[in-house]
Amino acid sequence: DTGVSQNPRHKITKRGQNVTFRCDPISEHNRLYWYRQTLGQGPEFLTYFQNEAQLEKSRLLSDRFSAERPKGSFSTLEIQRTEQGDSAMYLCASSPRNWGGGTEAFFGQGTRLTVV
Amino acid sequence: SQQGEEDPQALSIQEGENATMNCSYKTSINNLQWYRQNSGRGLVHLILIRSNEREKHSGRLRVTLDTSKKSSSLLITASRAADTASYFCATDPAGTARQLTFGSGTQLTVLP
Numbered sequence: 001d002t003g004v005s006q007n008p009r010h011k012i013t014k015r016g017q018n019v020t021f022r023c024d025p026i027s028e029h030n031r032l033y034w035y036r037q038t039l040g041q042g043p044e045f046l047t048y049f050q051n052e053a054q055l056e057k058s059r060l061l062s063d064r065f066s067a068e069r070p071k072g073s074f075s076t077l078e079i080q081r082t083e084q085g086d087s088a089m090y091l092c093a094s095s096p097r098n099w100g101g102g103t104e105a106f107f108g109q110g111t112r113l114t115v116v
Numbered sequence: 117s118q119q120g121e122e123d124p125q126a127l128s129i130q131e132g133e134n135a136t137m138n139c140s141y142k143t144s145i146n147n148l149q150w151y152r153q154n155s156g157r158g159l160v161h162l163i164l165i166r167s168n169e170r171e172k173h174s175g176r177l178r179v180t181l182d183t184s185k186k187s188s189s190l191l192i193t194a195s196r197a198a199d200t201a202s203y204f205c206a207t208d209p210a211g212t213a214r215q216l217t218f219g220s221g222t223q224l225t226v227l228p
Contacts, residue, residue, distance in 0.1 A: 040221075044218070045216065048215055
């Protein structure tokens with residue numbers, strides 16, 4: 001175990017191609033988050049799952065972006081028709097059920113996407 | 117948009133000195149968290165302070181929270197070269213635990 005796992009760690013793709021990233025959260029965590037981070041900035045929220053339900057989506061998540069969490073386990077984030085502006089680090093995080101009472105989010109190492 | 121803003125944006129100190137970073141936020145909060153990020157890596161949770169707490173300690177870390185001023189500070193005492201990283205504050209403005217809103221971070225460099 002052990003922590004949040006993200007694959008791949010790096011992805012270089014040509015503009016217009018589709019890419020898919022995977023996140024495996026900590027097994028007992030029912031909450032899963034996706035964030036995007038560009039150089040020199042803090043992470044920006046993209047979307048939130050509680051179990052298999054996608055309960056929050058940021059306005060940043062355009063219709064080219066789609067995320068799933070089948071069976072409430074791993075999650076995928078797909079970007080269709082990639083653009084150079086999609087180049088960023090995509091971070092996944094998970095947290096246990098009682099996060100609202102004040103527990104931390106556990107982050108993966110991220111997937112760095114470069115669109116050329 | 118970013119909820120929190122860290123100050124300063126960059127800080128360079130000598131090993132053994134203390135480092136203080138500040139965070140200001142805009143809306144009421146349930147809790148405020150501090151995270152560390154080493155270059156090119158994921159974020160690591162450091163400490164969480166609830167809105168009804170004013171100060172919290174964890175090892176060499178001391179966090180304060182002033183909800184009347186909507187601000188928090190992170191103090192790292194007796195800094196080490198290994199503390200070199202970016203530090204972010206994060207809040208849950210809606211109190212729903214459905215997302216964190218991060219500031220833009222403070223880049224701390226500790227010189228040996």
